[in-house]
Amino acid sequence: MVLRNGEVGPALPTRVKAGTGGIRAEAPPSPKRESDDLEFLRSIILFEDKDVMVLNKPIGLAVQGGSGTYRHIDGMLESMRDRDGQKPRLVHRIDKDTAGCLLIAKSRLAASVLAKSFRSRDARKVYWALVPGVPKPRQGRISTYLAREESEERMRVARHGEDDASHAITYYAVVEQAAQKMSWLSLKPVTGRTHQLRAHLAHIGHPIVGDPKYFNIENWEFPGGLQNKLHLLARRLVIPHPRGTGVIDVSAPLPPHMAQSWAVFGFDASQYDPILEAPEA
Template structure:
């Protein structure tokens, strides 16, 4: 390709990562070449520098520099929306805990991925056609949960709401309370885990590790012991003060109390004999600024893995102190 091009992001490409968009449109462009063009500012989004993980919005314009592509290579078409079955539509609708003109909130079950990936064909993003309006526009993801983490997931219904909510999450204007059952018990009943994290491992085996390198990202998690079963296990309230990949799972494991069922970070210690299966991590509450003004509190009831963990610990049904976001003071970052 010779000369600079300006390409507009299509509606079907909403919320794609830039590296995915680039791979679809320029299949002959190597990942290393793309990264170099990003580092040198030759790729730009609406005139600004971007990175490979940038999320795209329909109508945005990508500046595409001259690329060393092979001749006569056809561009891959954007895949059409897959039809969502009546069963999946009913399932997704049954998860709704709040809906208004700006957003939808669902209680995502454990085991349902938020987005597709290698070997993942059924996910929230692909099922959101069930929420499409009469124009065929579907909601947009504004944050994410791991596949095996259950709890509150927010979807924006309009582009304006998506911008507002994405900004709120990025700028830490959203207060989040997670419930976790961990193996062992923190030495203190409350505190802040302050460990910078860096991604390590090859493709498909990525893992966040504690690091002091320049590439590591600042990460802080507030915690409180809500209840405990001697020194065997504890129910923690976790308040993420930053939003890094796998932050809660990595912070708990690195601090000596891995989350029950988290083999990736806790290994065998996260699967004691007789314990239930499944990751015991649940996004219980979100308190966020509503795109139309004011604040909105969202709560998701526990899913099967966290309920099974509570039963295994022999806990009652009453909510102790610090099981609610209202029991926590405002964040001290």
């Protein structure tokens, strides 16, 4: 029971979540908000069948909640509960400031099968990034250990055997370049560590343009005509269908800020992507 204007009334329904500071009760979304969330999610679907969805997640929208984050994909999926009360489930995550393909399972069975595909590396992911300079060699493999910085929300290259250090492998290829000033990279992460691509590219001296956490080139002048936003796109996802009926192969378009940059440098987004068949280890 609760007090309303000094009177006893029925208890308000809440969802209770455990937080670092104790228990946090959240009121369920209003019908208007759920309607808005459903409309928004429907507007960003790249692929859907009865088992899965692939969303085109926009830059700046978190996949899950956290400290001070109240609007996120996981919460918005409440608006898609089916008649049996099943809510679509996240299968993997991408960073808040990364745009592109996000796979959602529409049932427990699909979620279980798809998660297994990610664990066994049957899922192939391709990312596009814009970086300063031209990596040498033009196609290569980055293999390091990564660990979380103690005082910051970022990852650092670590030594094998350090506490919490995890092995991370990324393949990269230069798709196109603007003289020696800028490169469009295609990236294939073999492992899926936090901030892996961002930390790896900073490690080889070519941090992603617009990256507020990892861009570490001093006195670098931001080119005119570009927006200071993270230039990283989860471009393509290829994964076996959870029912064993072929594969899901979905590509996301460039988000507006990256499309603008591609136009500035004359890059053709329809070019062949060389990285998909890179080795798995």
